[in-house]
Amino acid sequence: MRQDSLLSIHHLRTRFHTYEGVLTAVDGIDLEVYRGETLGVVGESGCGKSVTALSILRLLASPPAEIRGKVLFDGENLLQMSLDEIRQIRGNSISMIFQEPMTSLNPVLTVGEQISEAIKLHQGVTREEAWSKAVEMLRIVQVPSPDIRAREYPHKMSGGMRQRAMIAMALSCHPRLLLADEPTTALDVTIQAQIVELMERLKEEIRTSIVLITHNLGLIAEMAKRVAVMYMGKVVEEAPVEDLFLEPLHPYTHGLLGSIPWIGRKMKSGRKQLQEIPGMVPSLLEIPDACRFHPRCSRAMEICRKEEPPLVQKNGRRVLCWLWK
Amino acid sequence: MFQYVLKRLLSTLPVLLGISLLLFFMLRMLPGDPAQVLAGQMASPDDIKIIRHQLGLDRPIFIQYGFFLSRLARFDLGRSARTQNPVIKEIWARLPNTMLLAVAAISLACLFGIPAGIISAVRPYTWIDYLFNSMALFGISMPVFWLGLMLVVIFSIMLQWLPAGGTGSWKHIVLPSFTLAAFVVAFITRITRASMIETLSQDYTTTARSKGLKERVVIVKHALKNALIPIITVVGLQFGLLLGGAVLTETVFAWPGLGRLIVDSILARDYPVIQGTILIFGLLYILVNLVVDLLYAYIDPRIRYA
Ligand SMILES: Nc1ncnc2c1ncn2[C@@H]1O[C@H](COP(=O)(O)OP(=O)(O)O)[C@@H](O)[C@H]1O
Ligand SMILES: [Mg+2]
Numbered sequence: 001m002r003q004d005s006l007l008s009i010h011h012l013r014t015r016f017h018t019y020e021g022v023l024t025a026v027d028g029i030d031l032e033v034y035r036g037e038t039l040g041v042v043g044e045s046g047c048g049k050s051v052t053a054l055s056i057l058r059l060l061a062s063p064p065a066e067i068r069g070k071v072l073f074d075g076e077n078l079l080q081m082s083l084d085e086i087r088q089i090r091g092n093s094i095s096m097i098f099q100e101p102m103t104s105l106n107p108v109l110t111v112g113e114q115i116s117e118a119i120k121l122h123q124g125v126t127r128e129e130a131w132s133k134a135v136e137m138l139r140i141v142q143v144p145s146p147d148i149r150a151r152e153y154p155h156k157m158s159g160g161m162r163q164r165a166m167i168a169m170a171l172s173c174h175p176r177l178l179l180a181d182e183p184t185t186a187l188d189v190t191i192q193a194q195i196v197e198l199m200e201r202l203k204e205e206i207r208t209s210i211v212l213i214t215h216n217l218g219l220i221a222e223m224a225k226r227v228a229v230m231y232m233g234k235v236v237e238e239a240p241v242e243d244l245f246l247e248p249l250h251p252y253t254h255g256l257l258g259s260i261p262w263i264g265r266k267m268k269s270g271r272k273q274l275q276e277i278p279g280m281v282p283s284l285l286e287i288p289d290a291c292r293f294h295p296r297c298s299r300a301m302e303i304c305r306k307e308e309p310p311l312v313q314k315n316g317r318r319v320l321c322w323l324w325k
Numbered sequence: 326m327f328q329y330v331l332k333r334l335l336s337t338l339p340v341l342l343g344i345s346l347l348l349f350f351m352l353r354m355l356p357g358d359p360a361q362v363l364a365g366q367m368a369s370p371d372d373i374k375i376i377r378h379q380l381g382l383d384r385p386i387f388i389q390y391g392f393f394l395s396r397l398a399r400f401d402l403g404r405s406a407r408t409q410n411p412v413i414k415e416i417w418a419r420l421p422n423t424m425l426l427a428v429a430a431i432s433l434a435c436l437f438g439i440p441a442g443i444i445s446a447v448r449p450y451t452w453i454d455y456l457f458n459s460m461a462l463f464g465i466s467m468p469v470f471w472l473g474l475m476l477v478v479i480f481s482i483m484l485q486w487l488p489a490g491g492t493g494s495w496k497h498i499v500l501p502s503f504t505l506a507a508f509v510v511a512f513i514t515r516i517t518r519a520s521m522i523e524t525l526s527q528d529y530t531t532t533a534r535s536k537g538l539k540e541r542v543v544i545v546k547h548a549l550k551n552a553l554i555p556i557i558t559v560v561g562l563q564f565g566l567l568l569g570g571a572v573l574t575e576t577v578f579a580w581p582g583l584g585r586l587i588v589d590s591i592l593a594r595d596y597p598v599i600q601g602t603i604l605i606f607g608l609l610y611i612l613v614n615l616v617v618d619l620l621y622a623y624i625d626p627r628i629r630y631a
Binding site: 054057083087090092095104106108117121155166169 | 527528529531532533534535536537538539540542546547550551624625626627
């Protein structure tokens with residue numbers, strides 16, 4: 001472990017106890033997020049990206065969720081904290097941006113109220129001070145006429161404006177870690193580009209560490225330093241962003257990247273999405289034996305069907321695959 | 326806002342007119358002769374004729390309705406065929422009792438039903454959820470007059486804590502309002518639970534939690550406020566029913582309200598009082614709906630601009 005690790009996830013396992021059985025959405029993953037760094041997380045939908053982010057802040061209802069493992073934030077295990085302690089962290093040291101700006105803002109409260117309540121809570125300022133800070137945050141995320149917008153309800157705003165408001169809310173207490181769960185996925189392409197630009201700029205200004213979950217490879221290329229690839233609840237590969245794009249080791253990563261031409265780091269945002277991989281993602285209730293990717297893998301070998309793949313470390317990269325043993 | 330209220334008020338006029346028309350003709354279609362009832366069994370045909378003339382019942386029916394409407398416009402609902410008092414006076418004497426009982430019952434029902442629904446939604450399928458659910462079921466499946474009588478037996482006769490009937494002090498309202506609330510509370514508990522389970526699973530609730538808000542704030546400020554629309558709808562509906570339908574309870578507890586008045590009037594074929602009371606019921610119902618609509622707009626900004 002490096003010295004400047006901010007978030008350190010060990011063997012995180014999140015299971016849901018459902019009527020159909022126990023569903024392991026996150027299956028013993030290890031991740032490190034360093035200070036000031038952006039870690040990209042990619043993978044097909046349903047592979048456990050959101051559950052990972054929600055598990056970090058313990059935002060999953062439990063039951064049905066059961067979270068195991070260690071999530072060290074600044075050396076302290078978030079999973080062992082009391083509810084009061086974790087509430088001190090939420091929205092303050094660690095905050096979150098969600099995928100759906102249409103549904104993640106409360107329709108019956110003004111945007112200003114929703115931003116200022118976190119400020120008031122964590123910074124112990126008066127209502128008025130919190131409100132003016134909220135307006136200031138809206139200005140920072142480039143919402144036009146922020147003092148008027150603050151008094152409006154979310155339904156009066158476009159998707160892009162709402163996502164700006166969400167970002168303002170998430171950054172209002174200067175978090176040290178931002179969990180951004182597909183922050184641009186629900187937006188159309190031009191708006192996506194604006195939001196990406198905004199996040200890029202803010203990242204430089206506030207020097208927050210970011211866990212960036214996205215389908216958007218352009219966004220990963222522009223913002224992330226390292227990338228973790230998830231498949232069915234496991235991190236199957238982790239690598240510095242250039243290495244991953246230039247030479248994906250895991251056949252799954254290969255499939256995801258498809259035949260994208262990789263031209264330097266300046267891939268235009270919003271263009272490149274993850275590729276479709278042939279075959280269906282199996283149900284989490286029927287996880288394939290041994291390597292869980294083998295039924296869809298074009299390079300599957302005999303051993304892939306028989307034994308769990310080993311974790312191979314190679315030049316600062318990690319891959320969970322028999323090919324590299 | 327003022328314009329909205331005015332528009333809503335004006336739009337109730339045709340509804341009222343419709344009620345009055347329906348009512349007037351439906352009553353005329355009932356078997357039985359009000360003049361006969363008023364005159365009694367021993368009256369001669371001539372007596373009945375005179376009474377019929379006094380009541381205007383010998384005129385063509387459309388003229389009768391015309392008179393009825395023009396008086397209505399002057400808040401003159403006619404005189405009771407039974408007591409000869411102006412109908413409006415008869416109603417006015419009982420309206421406060423009915424209102425008092427309805428308000429007390431609905432308040433009690435909300436006071437218990439809304440927190441019970443919230444707790445059930447926060448802890449679904451736990452013993453407390455099942456407990457509230459069974460209590461609600463118990464309240465709704467109990468015949469009102471039976472529950473009323475049981476309460477009288479226990480609290481008036483055995484314990485002698487509360488009067489068995491009549492009006493006069495706050496003690497008199499306790500048993501009838503509990504009886505009514507027991508029935509209504511189930512609806513409020515169920516809708517609160519369903520509505521809260523829905524809003525508690527919404528994305529904005531997760532957003533609220535992700536800000537570090539206390540669970541109490543998440544539940545009340547973020548989830549409950551969104552759940553209020555269906556709750557208020559049911560409360561309004563039930564309140565409207567209480568205003569017009571507490572007949573059994575009013576009978577059991579000898580509570581002099583509009584429910585008793587209308588039953589007595591139907592038995593006596595006292596057309597003017599029946600008409601007047603039902604019209605007042607209609608008016609109250611419309612008013613309750615108006616208040617509910619205004620509350621919608623107050624709670625949900627999306628309705629304000631719609
Ligand atoms: N509350 C829940 N109850 C049961 N299963 C869940 C719940 N939340 C997520 N899951 C399951 O966990 C898996 C991972 O979901 P998620 O993390 O949302 O995927 P994604 O990578 O697209 O964000 C999915 O199979 C999903 O069905
Ligand atoms: Mg997701």
